[in-house]
Amino acid sequence: MIRRKKQRIIKLTLGFLILYLLWSGFLFLRYSSPKPSHAAPNPLEIVGIYHVHSTFSDGTKTPEKIANIAAGQDLDFFILTDHGRPNFDSLASEGWQQGVLLLAGSELSVNRGHLVGLGFETPLQPFSQTAELAAAQIAQAQGFTVIAHPYSKVHWTWGKYAGYSGIEIISTDTILRKNFIRLLPILPLIPLKPRIPVLKLLQHPSRNLRKWDELCREFPIYGFYSCDAHLWYGPLFSSLRLHVLLDSALPEDFTEARKTVYAAIKRGRFFNAVDAAAPSQGFRFWGQGQDGSIDMGGTTSQLPLLLQIQAPPALAREVRLLQDGRIIQCTTEERISFEATQTGTYRVEIYLREPTPMTQDCPWILSNPIFIRKN
Ligand SMILES: [Zn+2]
Ligand SMILES: [Zn+2]
Numbered sequence: 001m002i003r004r005k006k007q008r009i010i011k012l013t014l015g016f017l018i019l020y021l022l023w024s025g026f027l028f029l030r031y032s033s034p035k036p037s038h039a040a041p042n043p044l045e046i047v048g049i050y051h052v053h054s055t056f057s058d059g060t061k062t063p064e065k066i067a068n069i070a071a072g073q074d075l076d077f078f079i080l081t082d083h084g085r086p087n088f089d090s091l092a093s094e095g096w097q098q099g100v101l102l103l104a105g106s107e108l109s110v111n112r113g114h115l116v117g118l119g120f121e122t123p124l125q126p127f128s129q130t131a132e133l134a135a136a137q138i139a140q141a142q143g144f145t146v147i148a149h150p151y152s153k154v155h156w157t158w159g160k161y162a163g164y165s166g167i168e169i170i171s172t173d174t175i176l177r178k179n180f181i182r183l184l185p186i187l188p189l190i191p192l193k194p195r196i197p198v199l200k201l202l203q204h205p206s207r208n209l210r211k212w213d214e215l216c217r218e219f220p221i222y223g224f225y226s227c228d229a230h231l232w233y234g235p236l237f238s239s240l241r242l243h244v245l246l247d248s249a250l251p252e253d254f255t256e257a258r259k260t261v262y263a264a265i266k267r268g269r270f271f272n273a274v275d276a277a278a279p280s281q282g283f284r285f286w287g288q289g290q291d292g293s294i295d296m297g298g299t300t301s302q303l304p305l306l307l308q309i310q311a312p313p314a315l316a317r318e319v320r321l322l323q324d325g326r327i328i329q330c331t332t333e334e335r336i337s338f339e340a341t342q343t344g345t346y347r348v349e350i351y352l353r354e355p356t357p358m359t360q361d362c363p364w365i366l367s368n369p370i371f372i373r374k375n
Helices: 002-030 063-072 088-092 131-140 172-189 195-201 206-216 233-239 254-266
Strands: 045-052 077-080 095-097 100-104 106-110 113-118 144-147 166-171 222-226 240-245 270-274 284-289 292-295 305-310 317-323 326-331 335-340 344-352 370-372
Touching: 045 063, 045 222, 045 233, 045 254, 063 077, 063 095, 063 100, 063 233, 095 254, 100 254, 106 131, 113 131, 113 254, 131 144, 166 172, 166 206, 172 195, 195 233, 206 222, 222 240, 222 270, 233 240, 240 254, 284 344, 284 370, 305 317, 305 370, 317 335, 326 335
Parallel strands: 045 077, 077 100, 144 166, 166 222
Antiparallel strands: 045 240, 095 100, 106 113, 113 144, 240 270, 284 292, 284 305, 305 335, 317 326, 317 344, 344 370
16 A cells, blocks of 8 residues: 555656656747847947946855856856945956956945945045945935836835936846745756746836836836846846947947946936847837937927937847836837937837747837937
């Protein structure tokens, strides 16, 4: 009797194991590497990573080793955001590393949550623990601030707007904490196809997008896909990226290059993309008015304004144009023109309709807005 029971348990376990192997094998084989980009490389579109921790705080790799990984993925820059008010050691590590621009901001623990300071000159004294004061001090030091993972374990408590330039829309810190259980069945795939588990975890960031749209009604504020990498740098770097648009190629001089990248990010001249799902290079969003064109991130009073969207070519996708968080156009075309006749905050979300491990309701590309305001 006991022997038969034992045999049944062994058979069930084996059956389960075979099913699991079949399922993970299917996942492994189904998703080959993303299709190569159809767009020609463009020195005016540089690609990098925002929000990275190194051994200067709670990250697991040194800035040099992280630069190695970034160089291996042909990235142009990455931004360290080690904890501190600021993290002076991390700031001192800035420079060119193996052809990659290593920039360092800091993630400040303040009374409202975590606030990322970027592009500031190294201060003589630590920044304040009060969010509003810290934001003012960082602005005074030529920098700008981004509200980090507003709905994670360390969440943001909303108060008076203190000139923040950005808010994180997707943060792996939030995703990993909330979805850790979902990760368990795909854990063995990590060494084989590390991008699959990361892509499988991404979800539609409804709450963050809603809040962003709400904030944008009053202030121009930009959305960031945040790696918040402490480990797993390779898979995370291939997944959540910033594509920054420049007016001229990145200068070789470090100080000039740093200034150029931060100036573009501060103006919202970048879009976010999940490149591990499919290459997003070549996406553009701009406005054409009677008095000239307006870049993504810009504010204008020109009405009507012809909004133009160029989606990356040769991929099945759904392009959504939103006004104040409402979808006003939804299409699968590659080139879209829309005449905006009302003031509002206009932005673009693109969803992939190709088979990828990423859930189809996670925005593959997220633009920054064009703000049309009354004079
Ligand atoms: Zn944080
Ligand atoms: Zn962080």
